[in-house]
Amino acid sequence: MFVIGTIVPILLLIIKIRNMSKLNGKVAVVTGGNSGIGYASAKEFKNQGANVIITGRDSGRVQSAAKKLGVRGIVADVQSLEAIENLVVKIKNELGKIDILFVNAGIFKPAPVGQISEEVFDHQMGINFKGAVFTTEIFLPILNEGASIINLSSINAYTGMPNTAVYSASKAALNSYTRTAAIELAPRKIRINSVNPGPVSTPIFEKTGMEEEQLNGFAEAIQDRIPLKRFGQPDEIAKLVSFLASDDASFITGGEYNIDGGINVNPLLG
Ligand code: NAD
Numbered sequence: 001m002f003v004i005g006t007i008v009p010i011l012l013l014i015i016k017i018r019n020m021s022k023l024n025g026k027v028a029v030v031t032g033g034n035s036g037i038g039y040a041s042a043k044e045f046k047n048q049g050a051n052v053i054i055t056g057r058d059s060g061r062v063q064s065a066a067k068k069l070g071v072r073g074i075v076a077d078v079q080s081l082e083a084i085e086n087l088v089v090k091i092k093n094e095l096g097k098i099d100i101l102f103v104n105a106g107i108f109k110p111a112p113v114g115q116i117s118e119e120v121f122d123h124q125m126g127i128n129f130k131g132a133v134f135t136t137e138i139f140l141p142i143l144n145e146g147a148s149i150i151n152l153s154s155i156n157a158y159t160g161m162p163n164t165a166v167y168s169a170s171k172a173a174l175n176s177y178t179r180t181a182a183i184e185l186a187p188r189k190i191r192i193n194s195v196n197p198g199p200v201s202t203p204i205f206e207k208t209g210m211e212e213e214q215l216n217g218f219a220e221a222i223q224d225r226i227p228l229k230r231f232g233q234p235d236e237i238a239k240l241v242s243f244l245a246s247d248d249a250s251f252i253t254g255g256e257y258n259i260d261g262g263i264n265v266n267p268l269l270g
Contacts (some may be wrong), residue, residue, distance in 0.1 A: 003122050004043070007067045008017070010227075021048060021049035021181045022048045022049070022242070022246040022248060023045055023048035023049045023050035023100070023242070023246055024047070024048075024049035024050075024247060026049070026050045026051070026099035026100055026245075027050065027051045027052075027053075027095050027097070027098040027099050027100070028042075028050040028052045028053070028098065028099065028100035028101075028102065028245065028247075029053045029054075029055070029091065029098055029100070029101050029102065030042045030045070030052065030053070030054045030055070030102040030104055031055050031056075031076075031078055031103055031105040031131075031135055032055065032056055032078075032104045032106065033052075033053075033054025033055060033056060033062075033063075033065065033071075033073075033102075033104070033221075034054060034056035034058070034061045034062045034065035034066075034073070035056070035061070035065070035202065035203055035217040036200070036202030036203055036234050037104060037152060037197070037200060037202060037234045037237045037238065037241075038054065038056075038104040038105070038152075039054075039065055039069070039234065040233075040234035040235045040237065040238040040265065041064075041104065041234075041241045041242065042054045042071060042100055043069055043235075043238065044235065044238040044239065044241070044242045045100065045102075045194075045242060045245065046070065046071060048080045048242055048246070050099075050100065050245075051095070051221070052069070052071040053071065053072045053073070053074060053076065053091060054066055054069065054071055054073050054074075055074050055076045055078075055087060056073070056076075056105070057075065057077045057137065058075070059075045059149070060080060061176070062074070062075050068102070072094075074090060074091075076086055076133055078105050078127055078131030078132070078134070079126050079127055079130075079232075080099045081132055081134050081138065083106055084134055084135055084139075085138055086141055088138050088141075088142055089129060091142065092142050093137040096140045096142075097143065097144045098139070098142055098143060098144065098172065099144050099146070099147050099148065100148050100150075100245040101135070101136065101139050101143065101147065101148070101150070101239060102148065102150050102152070102245070103135050103136060103149065103150065103151045103152060103253045104150075104152040105127060105131060105132075105135075105193075106127060106132075106152060107121060107123065107124060107127050107128065107204070107205070107206075107207070108124075108164075108167055108204050108205070108208060109124055109166075109167065109207055109208060110164055110167070110210075111161035111163060111165075111166065112163050113165050113226070113236070116165065116166055121166050121237070122164060124167055124170050125166065125169075125170050125173075125252070128167070128170035128171060128174065128215070128262075129170040129173045129174055129177075130153060132146065132174050132177075133174075135179055136149055136181065136192070140185075143188070144192055145188055145189050145190070146190070146191075146247075147188075147190045147191075148160075148183075148188045148190070148192075148193075148231075148244060148245045148246075148249070149181075149189045149190065149191070149195070150192075150193055150194075150195060150241050150244050150245060151174050151175075151177075151178050151192070151194045151195070152194075152195055152197070152241075153171040153174050153178075153194040153195060153196045154167075154168070154171040154196055154197060154255070155196045155197065155198050155258055155260050155263060155264055156168040156171055157171040157172040157174075157175050157196060158172070158196075158264070159245030170243070171196075172226060174194065175194045175256055177257070178192055178194045178254065179254050180234065181255030182253045183254065185253075186253065191249065191250075191252060191253035192253060192254065193244050193249075193252060193253060193254070193255045193256070193257065194205050194256040194257070195237065195240055195241055195244070195256075195257050195259060196230060196256055196257065196258045196259070196260070196264075197237050197258075197259050197260060198231075198232060198258070198260025198261055198263045198264070199219075199222050199223075199226070199231045199232065199260075199263075200231055200232040200233065200234060200236075200237055201231045201232070201233060201234070202234055205218070205219070219231070225263060226260070226261040226263045227261060227262030227263065227265065227267055228261035228262055230261065230263075231261075232259065232260070232261060234269075236259065237259055240257060240259050244257070245250045
């Protein structure tokens with residue numbers, strides 16, 4: 001009786017620790033890991049046992065986030081192919097190959113049709129699509145067999161939300177790349193999937209330059225259309241990303257996962 005009473009809690013503890021360490025021994029890179037969904041995912045990866053590197057554009061922000069997370073931070077602007085190449089060389093020299101690539105860096109710059117400037121187009125496509133594609137392209141030589149790539153897309157890829165024509169197109173293009181890449185990377189057992197979040201509470205909206213009052217109105221209107229009647233939290237997205245990064249998702253590739261409080265069902269009532 002005494003033995004069972006001692007062994008059972010120890011076994012339960014071992015099971016709990018094993019479940020919390022799904023990414024043990026894996027090396028993970030998170031682009032745009034100093035803020036929002038990227039930051040929360042880097043934290044989750046680390047909690048699950050991975051060795052994590054975060055990147056971002058701004059040295060101060062990257063270093064302060066890296067320090068808080070207890071991970072390595074490297075500055076690399078995904079608009080520059082040379083910066084991505086230098087990032088890959090650094091990681092290869094320090095850690096060798098990697099197992100998880102979370103292609104998360106992105107921006108949101110609303111502009112109405114008829115007022116889409118070349119600058120707005122190039123900036124959003126340059127980071128959200130070109131930056132994402134070349135992140136994968138340049139990282140490919142240092143991805144281990146069995147690696148997982150997760151592209152952070154958006155439910156906007158499938159909506160007609162006003163003022164988001166270019167943003168939405170950048171994410172739809174990314175999802176299309178994901179599907180084809182899944183076929184071509186399968187022989188190396190590399191899995192690649194897209195995550196399509198609905199609205200999530202992160203600093204991305206403040207960076208649009210909208211006034212606080214405008215932002216609050218926008219948030220209220222959107223929230224009202226979400227069946228769960230709230231924005232998602234970055235750590236909720238991080239849980240899905242971390243699942244796709246893990247070997248628990250070993251049969252999942254070329255997929256897209258909505259995580260949106262139900263907004264994608266497009267409810268007519270409710
Ligand atoms: P955020 O602004 O908090 O984070 C964006 C991150 O991307 C930051 O770390 C930023 O430094 C980085 N970044 C931006 N441009 C970069 C560049 N040129 N080079 C390197 N890093 C760069 O916003 P977030 O909401 O966490 O956004 C993360 C991703 O989630 C984006 O791809 C965004 O499109 C997507 N997304 C967000 C929402 C939402 O509601 N917040 C919904 C769907 C999809």
